[in-house]
Amino acid sequence: MTDDAYLVLITDTAPDLGVPPAAAGESACMETPAVRAWLQAQGVSATSPDLRLVPPEETAAIPEDAERIPVPLGEEELIRVRHHLAPENLARLEEELLAYRSRVDxxxxxxxxxxxxxxxxxxxxxxxxxxxxxxxxxxx
Known part of the structure; x- marks a missing residue:
């Protein structure tokens, strides 16, 4: 496992990998020069349906031949990505936990x-x- 999240260009072998970048909200990483250059080299836009953000704990599932780039996601961005990956029943509980956290902060x-x-x-x-x-x- 790595500590980096990855932006991955999905292939036919990994259609259920990660979440679309929009799931992380307005992520600053999508505007970094490295990511912009990578997107250009791949011939895709930041809104391409073939792009996926993969959290650190899921990077082992990325096929070795997949095009990828590590991206810096903040804590809140990672929370949103993980939330979108969670099954619906767990996602509802996660929403309650986030609400609880905001109340006790x-x-x-x-x-x-x-x-x-x-x-x-x-x-x-x-x-x-x-x-x-x-x-x-x-x-x-």
Whole structure:
């Protein structure tokens, strides 16, 4: 396994490989000089249906003779690519986990703001489901 994601020109032997580049959203890697030159050398555009982004853990499935180039994908881009590769039932759970992450990212700041605004610690604990001792420790 490699740590690089790859942009691959698919062949008849690998039709189910990876996801179209659009699955990663507006990826900056598609505008890099190296990728632009590679696309030109392959005679395809960035929107070609024959292009696939393959995450690092799936690169072993790339046929040896496939045209490919390593591409730098950011964490969010990789999350989107992996999400598109997941079976539908897992993709729904992944969406819930991402929503959860976005809610807890600002947890400490939100608790501190609520306490500073005068919301009693017991009410913050009740509304958030946090332990009262945790909420009280945020007030210090």
């Amino acid at each position: 600002g947890r400490d700041a939100l608790l501190t703001r609520a306490l500073a605004a005068g919301v009693p610690a017991h009410r913050v604990a009740e509304l958030t489901g946090e332990e009262l001792s945790v909420v009280k420790s945020m007030a210090r």
